[in-house]
Amino acid sequence: MQSLMIAAIPNIIGWLTISFARDISFLYMGRLLEGFGVGIISYTVPVYIAEIAPHNMRGGLGSVNQLSVTIGILLSYLLGLFVSWRLLAVLGILPCLILIPGLFFIPESPRWLAKMGMTDDFEASLQVLRGFDADITLEVNEIKRSVASSTSRRTAIHFADLKLKRYWLPLMIGIGLLALQQLSGTNGVIFYSTTIFESAGISSGNAATVGVGAIQVIATAFSTWLVDKTGRRILLITSSSGMAISLLLVAVSFFLKGLASEDSSLYSILGILSVVGVVCMILAFSLGMGPIPWLIMSEILPVKIKGLAGSVATLINWFVSWVITMTAPLLLDWSSGGTFALYTLLSIFTVIFVGIWVPETKGKTLEEIQFSFR
Template sequence: MSFNGDLETDEDVKRPLIHQSNSWYSNSSIVIEKGCNSSQVPGVTSKESSTSALLCTLIVALGPLQYGFTNGYSSPTESSIMTDLNLTIAEFSLFGSLSNVGAMIGAMVSGLLADYIGRKGALVVASIPNILGWIAICLAKDSSVLYIGRSLTGLGVGIISFTVPVYIAEIAPKHLRGGLGTVNMLSITIGIFVVYLLGMFISWRHLAIAGAIPCSLLVLGLFLIPEAPRWLAKIGKDLDFEASLQILRGLDCDVSIEATEIRSAMELNRKESNIKSSELCQWRYAFPLTIGIGLLVLQQLTGISGIMFYNSSIFKSAGISDAEVASLVLAGVQVVMTGFIAWLMDKAGRRLLLMISSAGMAASLFLIGIAFYLKNHVLGASYLSSILALIGLLACIISFSIGMGAIPWIIMSEILPINVKGIAGSMATLANWSLSWAVTMTINLLLEWSETGTFMLYALFSGLTLTFVVLFVPETKGRTLEEIEASHK
C-alpha cells in the first residue's frame, strides 16, 4: 500500500508474518493484512487501538489503586490499631509517615528499574514488597512488624508512582494520552475511597488483607499485556517493538509512520545516551527537567498530602462533628471529579486545566484560612466558619482533581527525553515523595502555630504554582512524545 495523496490498496499484498518467542506473546504468530479498510491510512488509529490501550491502562491501574489504598489506610484504622497494639500518638504518626519514607527509597530506584528490566518488570518488582508489606501489617503483634510492613508498602508505591504514568504515556495514542494518563490519579482516588468505606465496616487486619489484593491481581494482569514499545525500541528489540506497537494500535492499522518516528528518535537517543551530568544544564534537558520536577514539587507545596492525611482532624477543628462521613464524602467527590477530568483532558488540554486548578486551590485555601480566622477571632461566628471551612475543603479537593492531581504526573511522563527519563523521572518522583513526607510531618506543627497562617501559606504556594504554569509549562495535548521531545532541541 502506498499513500501519495490517494489511498491505493491491493488485496494480494500481505505484511510479513511476525513471530516472537521471547515476549508475552510467545509461541504465537500474527498475520497482518494491509489494505483491508480505510482506517489503514498511515498514522491513523482504529477503534481497536483505543480498546487495546484502555485495557492495558486498566490493568496497570491496579498499581495506583494500591497507592491510594496505602495512603488512605492510616485514617480509618488509627484508633483501632492504637488500642490493639498499645501505640502512642507519636508511634502511630511514625507508622503513618513510614509509607512516605519507603516511597522515597522506591522513587530513587524506580527509574533504574524501569530502564533496565522494563516497565512491566518494574511493576512486578514493585508488587512484591507491597504484598509482603500488607501481610506483615495483618500479622503484626507489635510496632516493629507494623513499621516494617508500612515501609514495604511505601517502597512498592514509590516504584509504582513513577512507572505507571510512564507506561501509560508510552502505549497510548496521542489523542488519548491525557485521558488515559488521568486514569492513574482516578485509580488512586478510588483506592482512597474504598479504604475509607471498608474501614467503616471491617477490622484493620482484614483491611490489610484487602490491601494485598490489587498488586496480586496486577502481577497476574501483567502477563496479559505487551511491554511499552518505546522501551523495546530503546534497548534494540526491534521485532518485539513492532509486534507490541501493532497489538496496541490494532491489527488493521498501519503503524509504519509511527514506528519510523519512534525508531528515529530512539536511534538519536542511543547516540546521546552517555550524557554527562554537566550536559543536563543544556536547554534540551534543563527545560523539561525544570517542568517535570517543578510541577511535582509544587503539587506537594500546596499542602494537599497533609490535608488529605489529616482531613478528619481538620474537619473537627473547624467544628464539623461527623468527620468520618465528611472525609468519605470528600474522597467520593475526588473520584467523581477525577473521572470527569479523564473525559475532559484531551479536549481542554493540560495547561488550561493546570491554571484553573491552581487558581481554584489558591482561592479555596484562602477561604479555609478566613474560616479559621473567624472561628478564632470573631465571637458567634463558629457556625459560619464551619460552613466556610467545609465549602473551602470541598472546593480545594475539586480544584486539585481538575488538574494538579493528575497532570503533573502526566506531563512528567510526556516531557522528559527518553534517554534521561529514568534518572530524571526518579529525581522528580523522589522530590515529590520527599515533599509529601515533609508536609505530612509538619502540618500539625503549623496548625498549632496558626491555623489561619497555615492555609494562607498553602494558598500562597498555589498562587506561585499558577505563575509557574503561566510562564513555563507548554501544552502537550495532541502531540506525540517524539514531537514533544523535538520541540526542546
C-alpha cells in the same frame, strides 16, 4: 513490566507486616516496604501509559491512573468504616495478587523495546496496541527516528549534559510540578480531614472524609474526560487558581473564628465556610494538580534521561508528601488559619510556575514534545 512485577512483591510483604504487627517497629517496616513498592509503581505506570497511548488519547488514558488512585482511596475510606485496620491491610494485598498474573497479558512498551534494539518485538507490540487492521507505518518511523537520534549521541549521560536545555528544562518542569503538587498541602488536608472537619464544628468527621473521597473521584473522572479537549496548561492553571481561592477562604474563616464567640451564629457560619473551602480545594486539586503533573512528567522527559530523571522527580514528590504529612498536624496546632495561608501562597506560586514554564503537550507525539526542548 518487570518493574511493576518487582514492585508488587514488597507491597505484599509490607501489607502482611502491617497486618501482623506486634509493635510500632513492624508498622514502620511495613510502611517502608509499601513506600518502596508504591514509589516504583507511581512512576512506572504513567510512563508506560504515555508510551503506549495514541497521542490524541494520551491525556485521558494518563489521567485514568490518578482516577484509579482516587477510587482506591475512597474504597479504603469506606472499608475503614466497617473493618479493623489489620483486616484492611490484608485486603490491600488483593490488588497486588491480581497485578502479577495480569502483567503476563499486557504488551511491553513499544518505545522501550525500540530503545533496547528489539525491532521485531517493538513493531509487533505496537501493532497489538493499535489493532491488527491499523496502519502503524508512520508511528513506527517516528519512533525509529527518535531512537536513532538519541543513540547517535553518547549513550552515557553526564552531569555536564544537564546544562543542555533539552535536559535541564524538562527535568526542572517535571520536578517543579511534582513538588508543587504536594506543597499545596493537599495530602495534609486529606489525611487530617477528619480533624479539620471536627475543628470546624462537623461532628461526623469520618462521614465527611468519605464525602471528600467521593468528590475526588467525581472531579478526577471529569478531568480525565476534559484533559484531551481543553489541554494540560489551562487545567493546571484553573486547578491551582481554584485551590488558591479555596485555601484563602479557609484561612480567612479560621482567622475570623478565632475572633468570634463560640456561641454566635457567625462562628457557625465560619465553620461551614471553612468546610466549603476544604471541599472546593479538593475539587480544584482533582481537576488538574492531582492527575496532570504525573502526565506531564511522563510526556516531557527525554528518553536518554527518563529513567534517572523520572526516579529523581518521583523521589522528590514522595519526600515532599512525607514532609507535608508530618508537618500538617504541627502547623494546624500552631495556627489553622496560618497553615492554610501558607498553602495559599504556594498555590499562587504554582499558578505563576505553570504560566511561565509548563508547555502545552495536547495533541503532540512524545517525539514532537521532546524535540521542542532542543
